Every structure is written in C-alpha cells, then in structure tokens.
Amino acid sequence: MKQTKRVAIIGMGIAGSAVLEAYAKESKRRPDLPLHLACYDESRSWGRGLAYLKDAPEVLLNTRAETVAYDYEQRGHYATWLKETKGLEEAYTSRGLFGEYLNYFTKQTAADLNATIIPEKVQSLTYLPDRQQWLINSETLPYDHIHLCTGLDTMADPYNLQGQAHYIHTPYPLQTSLSHIPADQTIGILGTNLTAIDIAKVALKQLTPRKIWLASRHGNLPVADVEQLASLPIQVLTFERLREIREENQGVLPFEALDALIEEEFRCQAVYFPIYRQERLLPGWEALAVSLENPARVARAELLAMYITRLLNTNWAYMTRSDQSTFWKKYHRTLDLTRSKIPLASVTALLEGKESGVLDIMGGLTDVAPASDEGGFLLKSNNNNQSLKVDYLINGIGLSNNPHEANDPLIQQLLADSLIASHPFGGIIINSQNGQIISPIYGSLPTAQAHGSIIEGSIYQANATYIIQERAHHFVRKSLAHS
Numbered sequence: 001m002k003q004t005k006r007v008a009i010i011g012m013g014i015a016g017s018a019v020l021e022a023y024a025k026e027s028k029r030r031p032d033l034p035l036h037l038a039c040y041d042e043s044r045s046w047g048r049g050l051a052y053l054k055d056a057p058e059v060l061l062n063t064r065a066e067t068v069a070y071d072y073e074q075r076g077h078y079a080t081w082l083k084e085t086k087g088l089e090e091a092y093t094s095r096g097l098f099g100e101y102l103n104y105f106t107k108q109t110a111a112d113l114n115a116t117i118i119p120e121k122v123q124s125l126t127y128l129p130d131r132q133q134w135l136i137n138s139e140t141l142p143y144d145h146i147h148l149c150t151g152l153d154t155m156a157d158p159y160n161l162q163g164q165a166h167y168i169h170t171p172y173p174l175q176t177s178l179s180h181i182p183a184d185q186t187i188g189i190l191g192t193n194l195t196a197i198d199i200a201k202v203a204l205k206q207l208t209p210r211k212i213w214l215a216s217r218h219g220n221l222p223v224a225d226v227e228q229l230a231s232l233p234i235q236v237l238t239f240e241r242l243r244e245i246r247e248e249n250q251g252v253l254p255f256e257a258l259d260a261l262i263e264e265e266f267r268c269q270a271v272y273f274p275i276y277r278q279e280r281l282l283p284g285w286e287a288l289a290v291s292l293e294n295p296a297r298v299a300r301a302e303l304l305a306m307y308i309t310r311l312l313n314t315n316w317a318y319m320t321r322s323d324q325s326t327f328w329k330k331y332h333r334t335l336d337l338t339r340s341k342i343p344l345a346s347v348t349a350l351l352e353g354k355e356s357g358v359l360d361i362m363g364g365l366t367d368v369a370p371a372s373d374e375g376g377f378l379l380k381s382n383n384n385n386q387s388l389k390v391d392y393l394i395n396g397i398g399l400s401n402n403p404h405e406a407n408d409p410l411i412q413q414l415l416a417d418s419l420i421a422s423h424p425f426g427g428i429i430i431n432s433q434n435g436q437i438i439s440p441i442y443g444s445l446p447t448a449q450a451h452g453s454i455i456e457g458s459i460y461q462a463n464a465t466y467i468i469q470e471r472a473h474h475f476v477r478k479s480l481a482h483s
C-alpha cells in the first residue's frame, strides 16, 4: 500500500486555493493517491488572499465577472453564482464579494478532500535535505511536499515615507484606512494605476476633500473598458510559430523574431502598434480620452494583450535576460495599461471628479518628502518644475515585488537560509517548467514548489487570476507524475 503523502499549502489566496483545487482534480483522476493536505493562512485571508479581503463595495474587481472563477476551467461560474445566489448581473463586482465566493468554494474543496485548515501563518520552514522533507514552525511531523503560495505582502515605499504622520502606507481595506481623514483636506495619492484609481474613487465617494491629486512618474492611466470582444482570431503570432522559431534557434526565442510577429499581429488586428503605444503613453487624462474615443480598437488590443501574456507564460523562459529586458522596455507598459482596463463606473467617477475640479493628475513625479514645518507632504514633478503641497498622502503604488522588502518573517527566514533567491524581474526564482523552487544551496528542490504572484519574475505576469490557476494545476500535475 502506498504511504500517505503529507502536503502543506502555505498561503491561501488565489494561488493556494488553485493548488487545493488542482489536488481535488488529480485525486478524482487517481483515487489511489493517499494524500493528507494542510492549508495554512490566517482566518481573515484564508481562501481570499490580500486582493479579495472584505472592503468598501466601491473597491471593484478589475476583471469582468464572467472571466474569473475559483476554477479556471469553469469560466462563467462566478457570474452564474452571482446571479443565482445574489440576484446580481453586474459586469464588475466588488473584490470583497469575489472573496466571499472564493472562500466558500475553497472551503468546500477543503472539506471534500478532508484537508486540515490551519488558521495561522507559517513562521519558519526547516528543510531536511537527506529526506527531502519539511518541518513547519515547531511541528515534529514532517511534510513530504510544500507549496509556497504566500504572495508578497509589502506595499512599495520608494520615498521612504512609512511611519510619517498623515501618510497611509497600507491602504487596504480602504473602508477603514480612509475613515481617519477629516473633511476639506488636500489628498495626494501615489500612483495612477488601478490601485490608485480605486483609492481616488472611494475618497471621492466617502470623504469631502478640497482636492485630490493622483501623482506618478509617468502619469499614465489605463484604458477605459467600454467595449468587449468575445474572441480574436490570431493570424500569425501562434504558439506553433514560436515553437518553430525556438527549434530553429537551438531552443532560444530571440526578441527580434518575437517583436516582428507581435507588430505584424497588431497590424492584422487593424491596430498600428507604434501609434497605439504612443496613445497609451500619453500623460494624464489624454490617454483615457483617446481610449474612450476608440473603444473597438481598445477591445481588440485588450484581447491581443491578454493573448500575448498567455503566450509569454510558456515562452518567457526561452528568452535571454537581455531580450526579456528589451521586450519589457518596448511592450510591457503598453500591454499592462491595456490589460488592466478601468471599469466604466470608475471612469465615470473619475471624470465627475475631474469636472468638479476636485480630482487631477500630476505626472513626472520625481520626489516626495514631508513638508518641513507645517506638516503634510511636498510632491515635486519635472513637468514645468511643478511642486504641490498635500495634507494627507496615500500609497497607491501597489505591492513591492522584491522579496527582500517583504514583512513576512517566513520569506526573510527562507532568504537568510538560502532556500529561496530573488529574481531580477521580481519574486523568487523557480524552474518555470515544473514550478520547483531553486535554492542557491540545494539547487532545484523537488519537494517544494511556488505559485502565484511570488513567481511573477519567472513566469511572465503570473499575477492574473486565471494564469495563476492554470499554472498551479500544471505544476501540481507535474509533482504528482512520479507519485
């Protein structure tokens, strides 16, 4: 009889939930597989993760309801659940509601698998190299396999403001973090991405500010989500063509070949990339206005951007670091601003804020510092040497993807013990074929895999829900292949 395999899932956000779901699927295919699963995370985020905690209803998912689900193979499941259990047919729901849904189905999967829910965080991991097993905290019974799904929990702090009075470093949940700001204040929000837009929207609704400034280095806003397309027939940029190019180049995917195919595919979809890129990178309100004028073009570009992301999930590892950098410089920002569309309700709120004179954008941000005597902060921009004073400042930049900046004691211990290493594009280094963590001391660790946003440097843009889920299933299948 086979020995029971003891498996620990550390972190139960989207990635941990996807690993659990993958075990459920594989157990159905192979009922002979004796498994004991334990799922670690603190209760408030167990089965939700950071992005889907309870929060104000205005804090929206940036993906439409029909495109996210607890299981990537059941497209439309969340939209159906919303309709059947909540009577809702909205395209964009709150992130908290998606968290409620995710939590419900993750708990159900845990119950089906007889998995143990351990409502606490893992503080330390000890590797037993002779047996390739793992000890968690001070437990004495080792695990045969671990899945590291902790994400990276620390908000970026590029201006070293953490701890300053009137500075909100960790804005989520917004409902509570913004409630301390009095009326009639000038508020600065660092960032112009979806996190910053969320904050602006809730601040406009819940507070009575004198002025709100969204401030960032580039001042770029994502596109408006006006029109959606169900599918896009791909003409030249196929998985098959990239495989052929790799074969012709001894397993390497050269940037030049990829670049030519991407530009050609954009042309086939009636989008001229150099102009499209220029439009996306327009500062301030201009890019949003252009996207509102060309919804059909944006819809085609969105599907293409999502397709390129999927294509690169599997092809990224075949590019040299220098080609990855070249790709990043030319395409990443444009694709990112296209993929993360602003829901129309948020666009309306932003434009109302602009028209009332309360909301504005500051691009070219070069420095932020506490204002010396009178309190508040000074924001400096290289656009006409503009300088602004704000009373309150909120961090909307998003999470730092540098593990060395993580607050999580577990990540710090794993770095200190050289069990994990940071990746130059963010997150930690893994083998992108099988998800195994690569330790600077032991090399590829056959009994430790990592998933989700913590591997976004190794797997291009591994931070979107369906990509995290699909990859997690693939990696779990690989790990069970020899069991």
Ligand SMILES: Cc1cc2nc3c(=O)[nH]c(=O)nc-3n(C[C@H](O)[C@H](O)[C@H](O)COP(=O)(O)OP(=O)(O)OC[C@H]3O[C@@H](n4cnc5c(N)ncnc54)[C@H](O)[C@@H]3O)c2cc1C
Pocket: 010, 011, 012, 013, 014, 015, 016, 040, 041, 042, 045, 046, 048, 049, 050, 051, 060, 061, 062, 063, 120, 121, 122, 123, 149, 150, 151, 152, 153, 195, 399, 408, 410, 411, 451, 452, 453, 454, 463, 464, 465, 466, 468
């Ligand atoms: C604010 C925000 C909004 C987003 N909105 C969207 C969206 O609308 N649509 C979309 O597709 N994507 C969205 N994303 C991107 C994506 O869904 C997230 O990046 C994704 O949730 C990452 O999942 P994860 O499981 O890797 O990490 P997380 O969601 O961060 O989950 C990690 C979990 O691990 C736990 N953990 C951490 N350390 C330990 C430890 N030592 N022991 C045990 N547990 C631990 C944490 O408590 C947490 O629950 C958003 C991301 C953010 C940050």
